[in-house]
Amino acid sequence: MLEIADIHAGYGQMTVLRGIDMQIGAGEVVALLGSNGVGKTTLNNVVCGFIRPTAGEVRWKGQRLTGLPPREIVALGIAQVPEGRRIFPNLSVAENLELGAFRRAGARKRQNFDRICAIFPRLSERLDQVAGTLSGGEQQMLAIGRGMMSEPELLILDEPSLGLSPLLVEEMFALIGRINAEGVAVLLVEQNVMQSLTVAERAYVLEQGRIAMEGPAADLLADPKLRQAYLGL
Template identity: 60%
Template sequence: MLEVRELRAGYGPVEILRGVDLDVAKGEVVALLGANGAGKTTLNRTLSGLLRPRAGSIRFAGEPIGGLSAEAVLARGLVHVPEGRRIFANLTVRENLLLGAYRRGRARRRANLERVLALFPRLAERLGQPAGTLSGGEQQMLAIGRGLMAEPSLLVLDEPSLGLAPMIVRQVLELAAGLARDGLAVLLVEQNVVQALAVARRAYVLEQGRIAAAGPAAELLADDRLRRLYLGL
């Protein structure tokens, strides 16, 4: 689904990503781990078209997407759920969700809304409520739901656990795993290593703009050296 090769990107004179290789296949959750400043956000921005790659390639569903605009990337089905939830606090839950599908016609919007609400019954109960009045966990659900409204084939979840209680984090991550079982590709960008590895099939560890380690989640968790060096366990 997603193939990233030798990707380099950065801001001005600073190169942040210094050759990243990464794959995500249909139906799997892949965790991207790394400390603050490792380049996770830059990788995200480059994948979703907000930042132009300097070198290397990004292929999505077999086609190169490096350098496309954010909207073109979204239209191809690579949808980003931003960190910090970034919902439209003053708009209602329904309006938030519908904006996620603004590119679609009315009928598709309605069908997508029903599909997403079936997935998130809590949101269905709060459709008319301003999104800012939702709890942290509900806001994260809303952000994911809004992403699903755009009919993604790859969902990039940026730090979905940020600021959430551990129990809610587990719910959110299990939801991501459920979406993958239904055929979606999920790239889970996380600092919460243990929880992320619990749901991911494979994981990459990003360190100073390079992939420092990669492999099945269970192996990464079992490797003592990796645990000490990169995972902080």
């Protein structure tokens, strides 16, 4: 469904990504793992049209995405929940959710709104609350709910467990499984290697702007090199 072919990208004279190749199939959960600063968010932003690559291309169902503006990429069925949540803190929970349907699925906004409230009952209790006053975990739920309002076929989650308590991290990964069970493909971009490989089907490990390892999640979890580098085992 998503094909990333030989992507090179960066900022000014600084190259961050050096020949990235990835694929995501319909309904898959694919993890993109790596330490801070290796280029995970840069790759997300290339896919979503915020950064234009210097070489290579991104294709969605065979259509070339490279060069399209972000609003058109959202309309095609790709939504990103960015690192740091990026909610609108001065708007209500309900208003944040409604903005998720601005470019796609607007005709089904009411149905999707009710669906998100069923997935996130805590949000349904706080619809009139100013979003900036929510807890960190609730803000992450709101950011994911806003992304889901556009009925994405691919949901990109950038560090969804960042800053959450261990209990909320468990809840967040269970939620990812629930979203995927509804047929939504997920690109899970994380530093939390163990949890990510538990929920994902396949994974890529990014190091210094290149894919260092890839394969079925269970195989990577058992790989001695990965266990030593990322799990200290």
